[in-house]
Amino acid sequence: MSREHHWWPVALQRYWANRAGEVSWIDPSGQITRKKVQNRNIAKKARGHTYLKGNVFEYCFEPDFSDADNSIHEVMARLRDLKPLSWATSEIFTLLRASFNNNLNLSSLSKFYTLNKKTHRQLLVLIFSLLLRSPACRDKFENYPAIFGLPKNDDIGKINMSQSYKTVCELVERSRLSNQFFVIIRSPWKEFIFADGLLDGISENLFANRINGHALVPLSPEICVYFCATSRMASGSNVATFTAAPWQVNWINDLMQIYAKNHLFFRSRPPKLTKEFKRKQFLQLEYHRDELIDELDKLAGVRRGPDYSNWPVSSRLT
Numbered sequence: 001m002s003r004e005h006h007w008w009p010v011a012l013q014r015y016w017a018n019r020a021g022e023v024s025w026i027d028p029s030g031q032i033t034r035k036k037v038q039n040r041n042i043a044k045k046a047r048g049h050t051y052l053k054g055n056v057f058e059y060c061f062e063p064d065f066s067d068a069d070n071s072i073h074e075v076m077a078r079l080r081d082l083k084p085l086s087w088a089t090s091e092i093f094t095l096l097r098a099s100f101n102n103n104l105n106l107s108s109l110s111k112f113y114t115l116n117k118k119t120h121r122q123l124l125v126l127i128f129s130l131l132l133r134s135p136a137c138r139d140k141f142e143n144y145p146a147i148f149g150l151p152k153n154d155d156i157g158k159i160n161m162s163q164s165y166k167t168v169c170e171l172v173e174r175s176r177l178s179n180q181f182f183v184i185i186r187s188p189w190k191e192f193i194f195a196d197g198l199l200d201g202i203s204e205n206l207f208a209n210r211i212n213g214h215a216l217v218p219l220s221p222e223i224c225v226y227f228c229a230t231s232r233m234a235s236g237s238n239v240a241t242f243t244a245a246p247w248q249v250n251w252i253n254d255l256m257q258i259y260a261k262n263h264l265f266f267r268s269r270p271p272k273l274t275k276e277f278k279r280k281q282f283l284q285l286e287y288h289r290d291e292l293i294d295e296l297d298k299l300a301g302v303r304r305g306p307d308y309s310n311w312p313v314s315s316r317l318t
Contacts, residue, residue, distance in 0.1 A: 003046055003047055003050070004040075004044045004045075004046055004048075005044060005045055005046075005047070005048035005049040005050070005062050006040070006042075006043055006044045006048075006133075007043055007044070007045060007048060007133040007134060007135060007138070007196075008042070008043035008130070008133075008194070008265075009065070009068075009069040009072060009129075009130075010037065010040050010042075011069055011070075011072040011073065012069075012072050012130075012219065012220075013037045013042055013043065014037055015076065015219070015220035015221070016037075016194065016220065016221060016265055016266075016267050017037045017267070018267055018268065020036075021036050021037055021038060022034040022035060022036055022037070023035060023037050023042050023265060023267075024265065024266055024267070024270070025042075025263045025264060025265045025266070026263075026264050026266070026270045026271070026273070027262055027263065027264075028261075028262070028273065028277055028278045028279075028280045030273060032270055043196075043263070043265075045135075048062075048133075048138075048158075049061050049062040049064075049065075049133075049158065049161075049162070050062070050158070051154075051155045051158040051159055051162075052155055059162075061158075061161075061162040061165070064162070064165055064166070064169075065129050065133070065165070067125065068122075068125045068126045068128075068129040069129075071122045071125075071126065072126065074122065075119065075122050075123050075126055076219065076220065076223070078115075078119050078123075079123075079184055079219070079223055079225075080223075082111075082113050082184055082239060082241045083111065083241070084109075084110070084111055084184075084186050084241045084242050084243045085109060085110070085111060085242065085243060105298075106240075106242060106295055106296070106298070106299045107240075107298075107299055109242040109243070110183075110240040110241060110242040110299060111240070111241055111242070112236075112237040112239065112240050113237055113238075113239040113240075113241070114237045114238055114239065115182065115238055115239050117177060120177050120180070120238065121172050121173070121177070123182065123225070124172050124180070124211075124227070125168070125169060125172055126219075127215060127217050127225065127227055128165065128168045128172075128202075128203065129165065130198065130217055131198055131200045131202070131203045131215055131217070132161050132164050132165050132168075132203055133161070134196060134197060134198055134200075135196040135197065135261065135262070135263075135282075136196060136197030136198065136200070136259060136260075136261065136282045137161065137200065137203060138157050138158075138161060139157075139261075139282055140282070141156065141157040141158075141160035141161055141164075142154055142156060142157030143157075144156060144157075144160065164203060164206045164207075167206050167209065168203075168206055168211070171206075171209070171210070171211055172211070175211065177238075179229055179230060179231060179233045180211070180227070180228075180229045180238060181227070181228055181229075181233060181238050181239070181240075181300035181301065181302075182225055182226070182227050182238065182239045182240075183225070183226040183227075183239075183240050183241070183242075183296050183299055183300060184223060184224075184225060184239060184240070184241035184242075185223070185224040185225070185226065185241075185242065185244050185248070185252070186222060186223060186241060186242070186243050186244065187221075187222055187223075187224070187243070187244045187246075187249045188222065188243065189246055189249075190244075190246040190249040190250070191221035191222070191249070191266065191267055191268055191269070192218040192220070192221055192222070192223075192224045192249060192252060192253060192256075193218065193221075193253045193256050193264050193265060193266045193271050194218050194256070194264075194265040194266075195256040195257070195259060195260035195263060195264050195265065196260055196261055196262055196263040197256075197259035197260045197261055197282045198215065198216065198217055198256070198259055199214075199215060199216040199217075199255055199256075199258075199259055199284075199285070199288055199293075200215050200259075200288070201213040201214050201215065201287070201288030201289075202214060202215045202227070202229070203215075211229050212229050212230060212231075213228070213229060213230075213288075214226070214227060214228035214229070214288065214293065214297070215227050215228075216252065216255065216293070218252070218256070221266075221267045221268070224244075224252055226293075226296045226300075228296070228297060228300050228302060230302055230303075232302060232303035233300065233301050233302050233303060236301065240299050240300065242299075248292070251292050252292070253271050254274055255285075255290070255292070257271070257273070257274045257276055257277035258274075258276045258277075258283050258284065258285065259282065259283065259284060260277055260282075261280055261281060261282045262280070264277065
């Protein structure tokens with residue numbers, strides 16, 4: 001088995017390749033690098049999913065991600081089948097208004113669907129596999145010993161990553177899928193970016209043995225997925241999809257830069273770098289929330305408690 005383990009699966013990288021078959025990324029200094037996706041030399045770490053077990057032999061949990069990686073093309077095809085409002089005569093005025101109005105209710109722009117259980121589980125496991133494998137999550141897990149005044153530990157990071165992924169796979173397999181909602185954000189005009197850190201307010205709750213929280217994960221330059229799970233959610237469909245205006249894509253891409261440290265991946269044009277990305281740190285929004293996330297939650301039917309108005313705004317970083 002290869003010692004090089006990808007934290008961004010090659011099957012998904014292919015959706016980010018340009019016509020020359022290259023995936024591009026930019027670092028905080030503005031340096032741009034391009035590599036052929038077919039060479040499998042992008043977003044990888046030597047022995048990234050291998051750790052010592054009892055100081056005697058090594059344990060590799062790379063195969064644990066096989067089901068998620070092997071389902072990527074099937075999941076992407078299903079998401080593409082979930083069509084947003086089209087540019088038909090009956091819908092064109094709504095979409096044109098959305099292109100210029102940042103106060104328009106997202107529900108008026110969206111179509112609603114219900115995912116079957118198989119696709120629901122596949123998409124959920126894929127999202128978790130991307131969150132837990134990300135360098136940002138690895139960094140957080142490696143720093144857990146600091147709670148006890150101990151130094152950062154690579155193996156502890158890997159063990160936490162492995163155990164968290166096993167936990168989520170077990171939860172997805174046996175748990176009810178109610179109170180979970182996906183928002184499929186489509187962008188035919190402006191492209192999303194991907195990063196080595198993702199908006200993730202959900203993996204941290206796995207230690208309580210539950211799926212709860214929210215995450216924002218771009219899967220391709222045209223498709224970004226928002227997922228949320230909470231005990232206070234309206235019943236009904238479990239998917240909404242809408243076509244994002246360019247300003248909404250810019251907002252999401254700026255969120256990606258907050259959570260990134262070293263790599264922003266893109267297909268066509270490099271993003272304009274923000275001051276948060278230039279800090280070269282894995283930052284995050286307090287409570288992983290801002291005004292756009294609030295609107296996505298409203299679209300998902302999330303019901304807020306009475307104290308929600310006191311939650312922090314997007315300028316609060318931790």
